[in-house]
Amino acid sequence: xxxxxxxxxxxxxxxxxxxxxxxxxxxxxxxxxxxxYGLSQGEGFIVxxxxxxxxxxxxxxxxxxxLDPAQYVAxxxxxxxxxxxxxLTMVALAWGLSVPSNDKTTVLSAIERFFKSNHQQNRRCLxxxxxxxxxxxxxxxxxxxxxxxxxxxxxxxxxFLIGQPQFxxxxxxxxxxxxxxxxxxxxxxxxxxxxxxxxxxxxxLSRVGWSGDPDFTDECMRAIYRHTSGVPRxxxxxxxxxxxxxxxxxxxxxxxxxxxxxxEEMRYxxxxxxxxxxxxxxxxxxxxxxxxxxxxxxxxxCARVERKTKLGLQLLAEYLANSHG
Ligand SMILES: Nc1ncnc2c1ncn2[C@@H]1O[C@H](COP(=O)(O)OP(=O)(O)OP(=O)(O)O)[C@@H](O)[C@H]1O
Ligand SMILES: [Mg+2]
Numbered sequence: 336x337x338x339x340x341x342x343x344x345x346x347x348x349x350x351x352x353x354x355x356x357x358x359x360x361x362x363x364x365x366x367x368x369x370x371x372y373g374l375s376q377g378e379g380f381i382v383x384x385x386x387x388x389x390x391x392x393x394x395x396x397x398x399x400x401x402l403d404p405a406q407y408v409a410x411x412x413x414x415x416x417x418x419x420x421x422x423l424t425m426v427a428l429a430w431g432l433s434v435p436s437n438d439k440t441t442v443l444s445a446i447e448r449f450f451k452s453n454h455q456q457n458r459r460c461l462x463x464x465x466x467x468x469x470x471x472x473x474x475x476x477x478x479x480x481x482x483x484x485x486x487x488x489x490x491x492x493x494x495f496l497i498g499q500p501q502f503x504x505x506x507x508x509x510x511x512x513x514x515x516x517x518x519x520x521x522x523x524x525x526x527x528x529x530x531x532x533x534x535x536x537x538x539x540l541s542r543v544g545w546s547g548d549p550d551f552t553d554e555c556m557r558a559i560y561r562h563t564s565g566v567p568r569x570x571x572x573x574x575x576x577x578x579x580x581x582x583x584x585x586x587x588x589x590x591x592x593x594x595x596x597x598x599e600e601m602r603y604x605x606x607x608x609x610x611x612x613x614x615x616x617x618x619x620x621x622x623x624x625x626x627x628x629x630x631x632x633x634x635x636x637c638a639r640v641e642r643k644t645k646l647g648l649q650l651l652a653e654y655l656a657n658s659h660g
Contacts, residue, residue, distance in 0.1 A: 336653065337578040343543040348571040348578070354396040358538045360531040362524055363390055369522040370398050370495070377459065378490035379482065379517045382506065383497045385524030388568025391497045394524070395463050398495075402461075408453055409461040419473035426462060426481070450484055450491035460492045467498035472510050479514040526565035529557065535567065536574060549581050550588035558594035573598060583645045600639055 338346060349356075359367065366383055373381030385391045399409055410429035417425060423442045427434045432445045453460055464470070464478070475496075482492055496502070500523075506515060527535060533556035540551075551559075559577075563569035576597050577589055586593075 336649070337582045338543070340582045341545070341548055341578070343540075343545065345543045346575070347539045347543045347545065348575040350568060350571055352390075352393040352396050354393065354400045356539055356542055357393060357397045358535050360527045360535060362527060363394060366394050366522050366524050367397070369520045370394070373495070373520040374461075374493065376493075376519050378493060379519040380514065381493070381495045382502075382518050382521035383495070383524060384500055384502050384521070385497075386526065386566060387499055388566050389524045389526060390567045391499075391524060392465055393567070395465060395495070395497055399463070406458060407461050408458050409463060411463040411465065413465045414467060414469045414474075416469050416471070417474050419471065419477050422470070422474040422477050423481070426478075429462075430460070446481070447484065451486060454486045454489075454491050462492060462494040463497070464494065465497050467496040468502040468505060469498075470505070472505065472508050475505070475511060475514055479511075479517065482517060527567070528565060529560040532556065532560040532563065532565045532570060535570060539571075539574075548587050549578070552588060552590060554591040555589040555594050558591035558598075562594065562598040573601065576601060579646070580642070583642055583649065596638075599635070600642075603635075603639070 337343070347356075357363075366385075369383070370381060373379075383391060383394065395411065399411070402409060408430065410426060412425050412429045414422075414425075420437065420439070423439065423446070424434055424437050427442050427445055427449075430446075430449055432449055434442050434445050450460060462478070462481075467475075470478075478494060478496075482490065482494060484491055498505075503523075505511075506518075533551075533553070536551060536556060536559065537545075559570060559573060563573055573594070577594060580593065580597050581587070581589065
């Protein structure tokens with residue numbers, strides 16, 4: 336809905352990872368360098384960890400989009416508590432192999448044939464495992480075994496393990512010493528700096544045809560950083576809500592005060608507020624400053640209700656316009 340109001344071609348702050356919006360901040364750029372270094376080594380495991388929403392999956396999509404299909408054949412699996420038995424089948428299916436049964440020998444020989452045929456065509460096989468923190472140690476061991484394949488003295492496979500910070504703990508498990516020894520590069524993806532947070536916001540906006548409307552002032556950018564600590568997904572959520580607010584209040588520029596208010600509203604929606612906070616009777620026993628605090632909360636609450644009502648009416652108007660047009 337704000338796309339039309341601001342004349343954007345698309346939504347600038349979608350939560351879905353989309354490599355076309357990729358912004359090479361210093362942290363994301365470093366991660367790319369580690370991935371490329373890993374690729375140049377032609378064997379072993381490359382490990383990328385990072386905070387929730389830091390951009391790990393986006394990084395993978397970006398890598399995939401830059402690979403030459405004549406040189407690499409990549410398979411991506413997203414794990415959700417896969418068992419050791421299922422992990423190899425998942426890998427085979429991700430490469431598009433047909434596996435008549437889940438039997439390990441059958442699956443392994445299908446994978447081996449695939450390795451050989453790609454080796455003959457000078458293509459390297461890549462396995463990208465996202466959400467690796469969900470993999471049990473036994474499943475990681477299966478992947479390690481897969482990396483033992485050799486064809487004419489060379490490894491046909493490289494694996495990328497991507498996971499949230501707890502994956503480092505999984506990796507440090509005693510049983511994974513052999514896998515650890517095969518890790519040739521690892522990197523932890525941190526948040527962006529304040530300056531890069533502002534660049535990131537401008538970058539995503541410019542991808543959808545933004546030319547300054549709405550204006551994201553410097554103080555507004557600083558406030559966005561303050562509320563998100565430079566984590567991309569948090570920035571996207573806040574910026575989306577800011578744009579929505581902008582449409583409802585018909586504004587063409589954001590101040591730090593507006594960012595604070597929208598961030599507070601978002602926090603309020605996810606926090607459990609004790610119902611006593613809004614009970615008028617509770618004021619009787621409270622001191623004057625407490626009463627003022629409660630009045631402020633009530634005012635903020637009323638403002639929220641007003642904005643929600645406006646949003647509801649706008650959506651209803653759009654629906655009616657569409658259903659009659
Ligand atoms: N470098 C980047 N350039 C552009 N957008 C990015 C970048 N990094 C992250 N994003 C955006 O931030 C959001 C979260 O990114 P992503 O899903 O890749 O994070 P994640 O680290 O994989 O999260 P999770 O820990 O939940 O798996 C997405 O909307 C994505 O498009
Ligand atoms: Mg992810």
